[in-house]
Amino acid sequence: MxxxxxxxxxxxxxxxxxxxxxxxxxxxxxxxxxxxxxxxxxxxxxxxxxxxxxxxxxxxxxxxxxxxxxxxxxxxxxxxxxxxxxxxxxxxxxxxxxxxxxxxxxxxxxxxxxxxxxxTAASGCSAYSGIPLTHRGLSRSVRLITGHFKNDEPLDINWHYVADPDCTLVIYMGLSNLSQICNSLIEAGLSASTPAAAIENGTTKSQQRVLSRLDQLQSDVNQSGLKAPVMIIIGEVVSLAEELDWFQCALQESDFVEDTAVLS
Ligand SMILES: C[S@@+](CC[C@H](N)C(=O)[O-])C[C@H]1O[C@@H](n2cnc3c(N)ncnc32)[C@H](O)[C@@H]1O
Missing domain, CATH: 3.40.1010.10 (Tetrapyrrole methylase, N-terminal domain)
Incomplete structure (x- = not known):
């Protein structure tokens, strides 16, 4: 060249x-x-x-x-x-x-x-928080969505198109617009009880995971004080997160071992 x-x-x-x-x-x-x-x-x-x-x-x-x-x-x-x-x-x-x-x-x-x-963070966060992006009987497709438009422009998303109970929604950069995202999905027909998760700093030693449901995700995230970078995952597959967890519990155990070592 x-x-x-x-x-x-x-x-x-x-x-x-x-x-x-x-x-x-x-x-x-x-x-x-x-x-x-x-x-x-x-x-x-x-x-x-x-x-x-x-x-x-x-x-x-x-x-x-x-x-x-x-x-x-x-x-x-x-x-x-x-x-x-x-x-x-x-x-x-x-x-x-x-x-x-x-x-x-x-x-x-x-x-x-x-x-x-x-x-990509969608794969990393899902694997490290026990959430398969697809799962037979729970999700037939995955949609990667931006939760933030350039220059803070209004979030102009076709919510009716996106609110599909057979699809896993993975939302990048969605923390600051979280309540609008959840409310819009509910208004567009997605059940308020749809399992939903927010993962901060996925795949790292400081990963934090909030497991909730669509209508409570914002208040649970507020309570836990999650900060960017955060990935939002919405869909039935989130219901597997406790059962398929392998990383979060290992993190907590290592924290426990460190705390015990400090005390002894
Ligand atoms: C500008 S996008 C970049 C995405 C990147 N190119 C990728 O493929 O993962 C930044 C957003 O990705 C998500 N993200 C990236 N790394 C993350 C992580 N370790 N944990 C949670 N979310 C993450 C967050 O939603 C963050 O706001």
Whole structure:
């Protein structure tokens, strides 16, 4: 294509560093520069070899997100300087990750790239909270939905289309609009007693899980004080969460062991 650098757009997975792909790990080890955003966990950043430059585009001073155009420009300029860049994004770059926009910017500047998928938060949170996304007899399909529109625009979703009792709804970025989401689904015909869950920091040691029902999820989330990043899962499959749990109970047991060790 040209003698520019090369960009690998890489999914880092949902948090647990062992959920990164082998390819992602190899690319981190071969990179000149890693450009990462705020959802990439510190354990994953610790896997970047010393000597590899790191550029954070997650937050600016003052805690505002870096505008996407500025991120695109940063990656393009680094690539034009002939470097091997890993653009590391939380989860999967093409699932609510704006990866497509970054790759389009690279294309415009004739910069070669590859895309390495990652485990998206929907898969990570569901597996680590005991909720299969599909289950024979409970769910026939899965829908990944954004619970937040750009520039805080009103949530213009066809709720009647989405309110399907045979479908698992997985809502990214839905915490701030949670009551509107739950109320709209109930108004559109989904039963108020539909099982619903909210998972904070899924797949990490600080994972927290709230199991509830559609009409009570907001108040249970308020009570538990969950903070972003939070994944919302709505549907009959959530009823399996207690029975299929393997991670949350292990976390609680390890907390218990630590507490006991402190006391003794
Ligand atoms: C901008 S989207 C990025 C999604 C990412 N590209 C992916 O594939 O998972 C950010 C949203 O993903 C969800 N999310 C990402 N990681 C999460 C985690 N570890 N636990 C819970 N939710 C998570 C939250 O809803 C968060 O607001």
């Amino acid at each position: 040209n003698n520019h650098g090369f960009v690998s757009l890489v999914g880092a997975g949902p948090g647990d560093p062992e959920l990164m792909t082998l390819k992602a790990l190899r690319l981190l080890q071969e990179a000149d520069i890693v450009v990462y955003d705020r959802l990439v966990s510190s354990e994953i950043l610790d896997m970047i070899p010393t000597g590899v430059s790191r550029v954070s585009v997650g937050k600016e001073v003052g805690k505002h997100c870096v505008p996407q155009e500025q991120i695109n420009e940063t990656i393009v300029n680094l690539a034009k300087a002939g470097r091997r860049i890993v653009r590391l994004k939380g989860g999967d770059p093409y699932t609510f990750g704006r990866g497509g926009e970054e790759v389009l910017a690279l294309k415009q500047h004739h910069i070669a790239f590859e895309v390495v998928p990652g485990i």
